[in-house]
Amino acid sequence: MTTSTSTICPTGTSEMHLSPQPVGKLSIRNATKIYDPDGVNVLALDNCSMEVEAGEFCVIVGPSGCGKTTLLNAIAGFHDITSGDIFLDDELLCSGTKQAEPGADRIVVFQHGALFPWYTVLENVTFGPLVQGKMSASAAKKEAEEILAQMGLKGISHSYPSEISSGMRRRVEIARAMMNNPKVLLMDEPYRAMDALTKTIMHKNLLDVYDQSRKTIFFITHDLEEAIFLGTRVYVMTTRPGTIKKVIDVDLPRPRDYKILSSDRYLELKQEVIESVHEEAKKAFEAGEREMA
């Protein structure tokens, strides 16, 4: 699993400086989003700015309903923002007047998973290249089998998603994304509602993929332990309207494994994140109750 081959990271190698030009730099400047459901304005994002380096594993944490997913959807091109600009590799992706077009350079891994239940694992993984007409069916099949094998998913390519475990489903979804060699991987709380054991596996698998490909990963989560363990930087968001409250550099060495969880630095970082997030979470909780009353 740890051997780096060209298929899983077609543009780079495991050492970042060797790759000609790291891609996937995200610049978010003063992004603001106002929703208008039922004729009532809701300010979801308020002047939110952040710079994500190319090849960074960026993790966003914050209470529920704070606008994390709004940000992700704007980058993915599922809806627009009211004002501000988002750049990908210094090219304007979306702004107050322009909605981004969804495309294979920014692939989303969804909260509840979005493998097509009516296709087999193989058909799911080859979906991207085939609809884009980038590869022949046989070439796509060959490459998909390789990627699946590297991710430890041999022998399930003809199963339907409903026949494999939820952990496997998530890994297939990542394989489907990597098949398109995206610039940015957008992950919207992908491991929510998984039990502790399954999460452990998922983290290890994702770190492997990241270490080999050094893709930019934009990862949203509620789970603080997960945030520090995975991320290069952790961005703490405030409760609605969302803006970046604090940026924490996670200076833990890579490749990471579970020994890091007992290091002093990890505990320090965890302390720091717990303090800043817990405060916001309480605010959000109380605001939610007031709203319902």
Next chain:
Amino acid sequence: MSAHEHISGNGGPLQGGEMQITAVSKSFGIGPLRQQVIENCSFTLERGKLTVLIGPSGCGKTTLINLLAGYEAPDSGTITVDGAPIKGPGKDRLVVFQETALFPWMTTLENVTYGPIVRGEKSKKEVEEEAMHLLRKVGLEDFRDKFPIQLSGGMQRRCELVRALINRPKIMMMDEPFRGLDAMTRELMQEYYVRLFEENHLTNLFITSELEEAIFLADRLVILTNRPASARTVIEIELPRPREFKLLATREYLHYKQQALEILHEEALKAFSSGCGATVADFLEAYSEVESK
């Protein structure tokens, strides 16, 4: 959320019970379809302690709680409360179910008062007074006439806690009560629940598959074996009370976590050798590599 006040209402202090589970076995089906779910399981719920049961998903935790609550009878073995064997469901042992089992057709107040009213122990007015007293303590007094569907996930769980508490049970049994809540709300509910417990010192049984939650809450941690389930190890958690979230970033906590993980890993190994479960295989693969590094 003024959980720091005493919650026993105006009916005097609550008295916890002691529950003894001795050599309990349970199987389902007959002939080739027979599945031994619980085998020779023994442990004690000590008076006034919070015991947490943890085990791999699908190991038979829910069956165990059905036996303890009296919804099902064990094939062999005895279950006693304060020395007396249990006969069927009773109000001395109350279960708070996974997700929520509030009656959707009753308002918050009707749900809470349901138990005392059907038993006809007190007048309706008295019961309602007591219910309002409890609801006020958990910050739900403004929601007395709302239906469960109108409450947020966290509120529903609090309403369930009150519905159980008003019956002054000797033993509270929580079957993964916070499952399905998002991580932030879940943490707040954990903190909230642990406060309630620290106020009352009822005998509590808490079932979960989240290790972090288990250690944070428990006085005693019972680790179950994989199918057929039995109590494998009991770890006494001697973290200070009242428990605070900062605890999760301490060495002691980490020590307990690793101790428990090791045992869970062993259990996963056993389960794997008996040919059970894709999730377990996944877990092993991830965890074994970590160890060999």
Next chain:
Amino acid sequence: MTQKKPVYFMGINLRKLRKSIFSKTTYRGIVAVIATVILWELCARFEVPIIGMIPAPSSVFSSLVEQLQDPAYWECWVVSYDRVLSGFIIAQIIGIPLGLIMGLSRHLRDLSFPTLEILRPIPPLAWVPTAVIFWPTPEMSMIFVTFLGAFFTMVLNILGGVKNIDVRYIRSAQSLGSSGFDIFRRIVLPATLPSLFTGMTVGMGITWAVVVAAEMIASRSGLGFLTWKSYVAGDYPVIVIGMISIGIAGYLSSAVIRLLGDRLTPWRKII
């Protein structure tokens, strides 16, 4: 950045209401309906084959004015409603307890379910001759066929509703000290109500279809007969009036049931 606040009037969110009324969807719907009526008129005027045979809206409208003043027309409404209600109510009286009993007792279910399953696929109208032979008056036979239409739907929906009650509700109630009839009254009954009303809504639809057809086949009164008679008499615009009347009558009955359902199961409404 100013935030607009919701404006409420009598519990209705006015902004939301305004948004839904002045939306493209409403406007397009109105355009589509008007266009359909114009097209229909044109087809009739130019005697397009098949569709052109339908009486034009203009002639329907002028004969509607006559009909509305004719007490015989209103008599038809009363007669049809009378039949629908009798059949439907009898179906409730027999169907609801039967469905509940079948849901609660496995043995009774095993005993009666296969017979129901055998009788159910027979279309209700196939019963018309048998009913006419058996019942002493045509009126009774028609009510019997109407009853059949709603009966199977009711029983099956209630049966499904009882069987799908979450066992946790029953268990919670047991833990809280409830038992026997109390569980039935406070847990089983309310938990089955939503599927009961689903059954009633579907059943009401079938009931109207059955009554109309039965009236055409074997009766001399009611809205169904009105349409049939107009066809036989060559008074074609009245056929369309009859159809529209039946549509309105059916819609009103379903609306009443929906309203009743919303009233009796308030916990299903969100906020």
Next chain:
Amino acid sequence: MQTEQTLSGKAVATQDVSVSSISLFFFRLKLWMKSPTPYLTLLGLSLFILTWWLTTEVWQLPRFEKLPGPVSVVKEWVSEDPAYGISIYTPEYYEHIWKSILRVLQAFGLATILGVPLGLFMGWKKTFKDYTFPVMEILRPIPMLAWVPLAILMFPEREMAIIYLTFLGSFFATTLNTLLGVESIDEAYFRAARCLGAKSRHIFFKVVVPGALPFIFTGLQISMGFSWFSLVAGEMLAGEFGLGYLIWNSFILVQYPVIVIAMVTLGVIGWSSSALIRFVGTLLMKWQSRGSSL
């Protein structure tokens, strides 16, 4: 919840391998035979037939005496020389059946060919739905059988009128269920497909169509029921040949046992046609059935 289900599911699956599936089937059969279910089922059915027999043929209760009893019905049904001309040996019986089936097939096929694409398109393009849906909603509360006189008026031939009626019954059910099916597809699938670079036509054929299939088949089952329902009415009022016509004709000619024969035949064919649709549905939606059977 998911992992738990899969885990326990797998546990069962491994057991299934150790015991062969045939012996497991026999074991299940034996268990079923030991339970009271089959006996109660038999008892229930015999009670029904017994009551029918006793009331009509043995005691000949008032009002019941006129109804055909089970003995006379079965005798007539299997007689080589039937008194009223209809039994399993007479070609007329099969001609009626065939005529009815043919009508339902034509109407149902037409409703499916028109209704499914229409529903898919309505669900896919909101503008199209905005224009078509209100018109359908206005027509829908009119029971299909209220169309009978108009149908006879519109079509020069009786045959076409009956098929049109039967078609109307199933058309609305098919279209509306297909529409519901498209609208029930999780937005995430559309988003995922667009992320992966799918164009409009890919989304239609690779997301909209397979995603709506479960609802389409529910719709087809309902619409099959409606077809038989309106067919019978149509045949009774305006038919020549067909089971509905047979029922009505036998009533007029006072050949009562034939009515029951035709009714039972209708029930059996109606039930088989829904079963057939269910079967085709399971075949087409392997991704659903394989997952749940595991």
